Amino acid sequence: xxxxxxxxxxxxxxxxxxxxxxxxxxxxxxxxxxxxxxxxxxxxxxxxxxxxxxxxxxxxxxxxxxxxxxxxxxxxxxxxxxxxxxxxxxxxxxxxxxxxxxxxxxxxxxxxxxxxxxxxxxxxxxxxxxxxxxxxxxxxxxxxxxxxxxxxxxxxxxxxxxxxxxxxxxxxxxxxxxxxxxxxxxxxxxxxxxxxxxxxxxxxxxxxxxxxxxxxxxxxxxxxxxxxxxxxxxxxxxxxxxxxxxxxxxxxxxxxxxxxxxxxxxxxxxxxxxxxxxxxxxxxxxxxxxxxxxxxxxxxxxxxxxxxxxxxxxxxxxxxxxxxxxxxxxxxxxxxxxxxxxxxxxxxxxxxxxxxxxxxxxxxxxxxxxxxxxxxxxxxxxxxxxxxxxxxxxxxxxxxxxxxxxxxxxxxxxxxxxxxxxxxxxxxxxxxxxxxxxxxxxxxxxxxxxxxxxxxxxxxxxxxxxxxxxxxxxxxxxxxxxxxxx
Ligand code: SF4
Numbered sequence: 001x002x003x004x005x006x007x008x009x010x011x012x013x014x015x016x017x018x019x020x021x022x023x024x025x026x027x028x029x030x031x032x033x034x035x036x037x038x039x040x041x042x043x044x045x046x047x048x049x050x051x052x053x054x055x056x057x058x059x060x061x062x063x064x065x066x067x068x069x070x071x072x073x074x075x076x077x078x079x080x081x082x083x084x085x086x087x088x089x090x091x092x093x094x095x096x097x098x099x100x101x102x103x104x105x106x107x108x109x110x111x112x113x114x115x116x117x118x119x120x121x122x123x124x125x126x127x128x129x130x131x132x133x134x135x136x137x138x139x140x141x142x143x144x145x146x147x148x149x150x151x152x153x154x155x156x157x158x159x160x161x162x163x164x165x166x167x168x169x170x171x172x173x174x175x176x177x178x179x180x181x182x183x184x185x186x187x188x189x190x191x192x193x194x195x196x197x198x199x200x201x202x203x204x205x206x207x208x209x210x211x212x213x214x215x216x217x218x219x220x221x222x223x224x225x226x227x228x229x230x231x232x233x234x235x236x237x238x239x240x241x242x243x244x245x246x247x248x249x250x251x252x253x254x255x256x257x258x259x260x261x262x263x264x265x266x267x268x269x270x271x272x273x274x275x276x277x278x279x280x281x282x283x284x285x286x287x288x289x290x291x292x293x294x295x296x297x298x299x300x301x302x303x304x305x306x307x308x309x310x311x312x313x314x315x316x317x318x319x320x321x322x323x324x325x326x327x328x329x330x331x332x333x334x335x336x337x338x339x340x341x342x343x344x345x346x347x348x349x350x351x352x353x354x355x356x357x358x359x360x361x362x363x364x365x366x367x368x369x370x371x372x373x374x375x376x377x378x379x380x381x382x383x384x385x386x387x388x389x390x391x392x393x394x395x396x397x398x399x400x401x402x403x404x405x406x407x408x409x410x411x412x413x414x415x416x417x418x419x420x421x422x423x424x425x426x427x428x429x430x431x432x433x434x435x436x437x438x439x440x441x442x443x444x445x446x447x448x449x450x451x452x453x454x455x456x457x458x459x460x461x462x463x464x465x466x467x468x469x470x471x472x473x474x475x476x477x478x479x480x481x482x483x484x485x486x
Contacts, residue, residue, distance in 0.1 A: 001168075002080060004139075004148040004197060006045045008106055009079065011138035013041070016110035030071070034063035041075045041113060046082035048163055051335035053082050061094040068096050075099065075113055079106065081167045084126060085339070091122045102126035103168055129169055130154070143387070144465045145193060145426030145458030146229075147186040151179050151217065152198035152207070157236070159263075160274045160341040161303065161334065164199060171200065173207035180220055183227065190461020192426065193229035193384060194221065201232050202239035215247035222251035226457065228428075229384065230254045231406065234261060237277040240285050249292035256293045257327075257406040260285065261301040265320030266313035269306050273342070279320055286324055297327040297372075297405035304361055305334040305354030307345035314357050321364055327372055327407065328439065329365045333358055369438035373407070376441060380432050380450075383409045383443070387425035387462070399423060403441070409433075412444035421451075426458030 010020075021027050021039040031038035042064060047053050057078070068074045077099035078090055084102035091097050098116040101109055104127035116123040130153065141147055154169040155162075183194050196217070198204055205213025221230045230253050235244070237260060248254045260282070264270050267278045289296050302317060321329070333354050336343035383401040390400030390410050398410045411431050413422060423429050430452040432445035445451060 001150075001153075001197060001199070002045055002047050003142075004150060005080065005103070005106060007139045007141055007148070009043055009045060009109055010140035012107065012109050013043075014140050015138040018110075032067050034067045035060065036064060036067045036074075040071075040073065041077065043077045043079060043109070046078060046080035048081040048085055048167065048337065050332075051337070054086070057082055057090075058093060061097060065094070065096045075116065077101065077109060077113060079103075079109065081163070084167045085163070087126050088124045091124060095122070098122055100124040100126070104128065104130045107131075130172055133172065133174055141186070141189075141191075143425075144190050144462040145384070145456075146195070146386075147191040147193070148195050148197050149179060149182050149186065150174065150197045151201060151204050151214075155199040156203065156206075157200060157238075158274050160272065161306065161337065163337040163340055166339060168199065171198075171203060171207060173204055173213075175208070176213065176217055176220065179217065180224070183221060183224055187224055187226045190426070190458050190464075192227065192456055192458040193231070194227060196221075196230070196232040198232075198234070200234065200236045200239060202235050202241065202244065212241075212243050215241075215243040218244070218247040218251055218254050222253055227253055228456075229404070231257060233259050235259070237261070237282050237285060238275065242288060245285075245289055245292055248289075255404050255406065256296040257299070257404070258289060258296055259299045259301075262317075262320060262324070262329075263301060263303050264306060264309070264313065265317035266309070267316075269309055269313050272308055273303075273306060279316065283320065283323060295405060297407060298324065299328050299330070299406075300324070300326045301330045301332065302361065303332050303334050304358045305349040307334070307342055307349065308347045309334075309349055309357075318361065318364055321361065321368070325368055325372060326365065327405070328369050329361075331358060331361055331365065366438045370436070373436040373438060373441060376407075376433050377436055378433060380430055380445075381407075381409060381441070381443065383411055383429050383431060385411070385423040385425050385427050385429060385459075398442075401425075401429075408440040410440060410442050412442070412446055414447055417446065421453055423453055424455075424459040424462050426460075426462040427456050428454040430454075 018041060021037045027038040036042050044060060046057055064076055075098040078097055079101045081103055083090060083100050090100050099112040101112055105125060108125055112123040112125055152171050152173045154171040155165045156171045158165060186194060201214055205211060221227060262282060263273060263275055265279055270278060286298060381403040383403055385399050385401040389408060390398060393400055398412050400408060400410045403409050411429055431443035432450050433441045434444045435442035
């Protein structure tokens with residue numbers, strides 16, 4: 001959600017006449033280690049899901065203060081969840097910040113930059129509720145071949161560990177016609193993959209009184225010419241219904257991957273978290289998904305050490321993990337978020353116990369991830385080549401991308417492969433898996449001649465962007481967070 005918001009901020013700034021710093025060589029030349037890139041305007045889009053966010057923000061701002069002293073006229077803006085939460089306290093702690101804006105008023109960013117410049121004073125503006133649905137704002141998309149499309153913002157749930165509802169507000173659903181028009185527009189621009197985004201995609205439609213609206217939306221995406229891959233995030237186990245499983249299984253371009261947040265395998269802890277499903281319901285969803293899509297890759301989120309979690313509760317989480325056989329899991333040590341009910345509980349789990357449980361969970365999940373991936377050895381996969389997915393691609397002479405089920409695949413290319421056989425980001429290759437690891441697959445089958453390239457419109461769109469920007473990066477660097485696994 002934040003990454004997509006960053007794309008909107010970049011789009012608004014572009015529309016207001018700003019240009020990305022990488023397109024101005026003399027600006028790039030003055031970049032400092034503070035991460036300013038040499039820019040006249042630096043926008044930091046913050047997240048407050050994890051406790052470390054505030055520490056990192058003020059660390060970054062401290063470094064930027066130095067840069068600002070040596071570059072008069074430079075402006076620093078802070079937006080996102082932490083800004084929504086801290087408001088003017090950001091300027092109190094870092095008086096060199098020029099603009100603070102919240103999650104509900106991204107649209108005012110250019111105006112606030114202008115106002116602060118004109119008044120030579122900080123401009124802080126936070127809205128309590130959303131006025132403009134952010135998808136109506138201009139967007140500068142990071143990728144030429146894959147796009148995020150919001151279907152809703154906010155969340156009506158009240159999970160006791162989560163700060164999102166108080167910072168993003170109640171769920172607001174976007175009309176299906178608007179969503180489909182945006183999907184068609186990004187496809188017309190060259191994208192072949194779309195990820196539908198919402199805090200809780202399964203409650204989509206409640207806002208306009210239409211049950212089954214999310215399944216209908218998936219089926220409608222299936223009818224869009226040229227759209228090859230549809231993904232979505234995040235579903236909620238409490239609201240996940242079988243019509244969505246049917247729609248996934250029956251719609252060719254909806255991928256066989258599902259992110260289903262477990263959080264805990266203990267019913268007592270789920271109750272304390274105010275998550276309204278229980279272990280059996282969760283496992284039931286997984287088995288119905290696998291009945292219809294045997295190859296589905298299911299990933300999850302798990303919180304370790306929620307207040308009151310006993311060894312027995314934790315053991316239940318391990319049991320569910322063993323049974324669920326997730327492809328991978330995002331595991332988090334519980335950290336109290338001020339302003340959430342769980343933060344005030346007195347039965348916090350000690351850091352040592354949390355850490356020890358966390359290590360056991362990681363060890364178990366690594367084993368399962370390795371076993372699941374090993375089962376794919378020798379399988380031929382369609383991989384959508386991506387940009388920036390493999391850190392070691394340069395040294396290993398590989399390119400990287402995602403299989404249909406969203407697994408990361410590193411694809412080996414022989415040195416003597418003809419130029420017209422080399423894939424561009426956005427192109428598709430069919431390759432055979434030759435090596436596996438817990439977090440990625442390697443497909444070096446091109447060395448045995450087992451390699452098929454399909455050039456796509458998305459690859460053409462990527463190449464056209466290179467021409468436009470004259471750089472290898474394309475678009476605006478949004479500092480996209482990613483899980484590096486290679
Ligand atoms: S469903 Fe729960 S965890 Fe997810 S955004 Fe809503 S309150 Fe937060």
